[in-house]
Amino acid sequence: MLGPVVIVAVLDMAAPTFLTAWGEEHVSSSLAGILTATDPLFTAVLALWLVRSEVPDRRRLAGLVIGFLGVVALLGLDLRGSALELLGGAAVILGALGYAAAALLYRRWLEQQAALGVTALMCAVSAVLFLPAAVVHLPRHPPAAGSIAALAVLGVVNTGVGYWLFYRLIDEAGAAVAAVITYVMPVVALILGVGLLGERLTIGTVAGLILIGVGAWLATSRRRGPRQPEPASADAESGESDTQPGTQ
Numbered sequence: 001m002l003g004p005v006v007i008v009a010v011l012d013m014a015a016p017t018f019l020t021a022w023g024e025e026h027v028s029s030s031l032a033g034i035l036t037a038t039d040p041l042f043t044a045v046l047a048l049w050l051v052r053s054e055v056p057d058r059r060r061l062a063g064l065v066i067g068f069l070g071v072v073a074l075l076g077l078d079l080r081g082s083a084l085e086l087l088g089g090a091a092v093i094l095g096a097l098g099y100a101a102a103a104l105l106y107r108r109w110l111e112q113q114a115a116l117g118v119t120a121l122m123c124a125v126s127a128v129l130f131l132p133a134a135v136v137h138l139p140r141h142p143p144a145a146g147s148i149a150a151l152a153v154l155g156v157v158n159t160g161v162g163y164w165l166f167y168r169l170i171d172e173a174g175a176a177v178a179a180v181i182t183y184v185m186p187v188v189a190l191i192l193g194v195g196l197l198g199e200r201l202t203i204g205t206v207a208g209l210i211l212i213g214v215g216a217w218l219a220t221s222r223r224r225g226p227r228q229p230e231p232a233s234a235d236a237e238s239g240e241s242d243t244q245p246g247t248q
Contacts, residue, residue, distance in 0.1 A: 001113060002121070004109040005118060005121045006125050008109070008110065008118075008122060009121070009123075009125040009126050010098075010125075011098040011101050011105070012102030012106075012122065012163070013123070013126040013159075013163070014125075014126045014129045014130065015094075015095065015098045016095035016098045020032065020036070020095040022091050023035075023087075023088040023091035025088065026087065026088030026089075027088040027089050030075035030076050030077075031075075031092075032092050033071065033185070033186050033189075034072055034077065035089055035093050035096060036092060036095065036099075036182060037071040037182050037183060037186070038093060038097075039096045039179050040064050040100075040176070040179040040180055040182055040219065041065075042096060042097050042099075042100035043104060043176050044056050044060075044061060044064055046104055047104060047176065050101070050104040051104050051108050054104060054107065054174055054175050054176045056219070059218055060219050060220075060221065062215075062218055063214070063217065063218025063221070064180075064215065066214055066215035067180065067214075068183070068215070070183065070208045070209070070210070070212035070213075070214075070215055071183055071186055071208065071212060073204050073205075073208035074186050074190060074204070074212065075186055103170060103178060104175050106118070106167060107174065107175045111170070115164055115167035115168045116164055119163045119164040119167060122163065123159065123160055123163075166178060176219075177220045180216050180220055183212050184212070186208075186212075190205060
């Protein structure tokens with residue numbers, strides 16, 4: 001179990017954390033949000049090789065594309081094209097690819113394990129991987145109490161509890177459905193921005209919200225299996241059992 005946990009921890013925690021943090025130093029937050037939202041699309045493609053049952057049908061695939069267009073409309077496309085920005089964007093995309101691969105590998109290797117135990121081991125593995133860099137870059141002075149509290153909340157709630165709930169969602173609904181939460185995050189950010197920071201609500205953002213809502217609904221709708229034949233009636237079964245071969 002430890003080997004798969006280490007691989008999933010690298011793909012889902014350690015590598016995307018570094019890649020996204022470095023990438024966002026060189027691209028805008030809106031562009032980083034759009035590039036991260038490629039996660040569900042990567043999940044759909046990688047499912048062809050990793051977990052065939054996660055391959056979306058046409059309805060879900062349409063929902064993924066519509067939802068992604070909604071994220072683009074919501075955040076606005078901001079491309080400038082310098083070399084560092086292109087590298088930063090590529091780093092964010094690699095992080096999204098890691099998220100997608102990790103979710104599918106979790107479904108393939110660790111679905112029968114307790115999500116809480118898997119999350120705890122992943123956090124421990126990621127902490128060990130980041131320990132050398134943390135030691136090298138220790139601050140010269142102790143951080144303020146508010147910074148320590150913020151770091152604790154980010155570590156416990158946003159990482160620990162967040163990943164645990166995410167893997168529980170994969171257990172219940174599958175990796176493809178769970179990946180759609182990537183489309184919801186910009187919506188939450190928008191709501192908080194409008195409600196708490198007084199940011200403007202434009203026509204583009206409204207259109208983005210509508211597209212995300214429609215896309216998420218299509219992408220998370222369950223497949224309908226083939227219709228089961230209706231059981232034979234009790235009278236018919238009784239009549240068949242009373243009839244003997246050779247009798248009228």
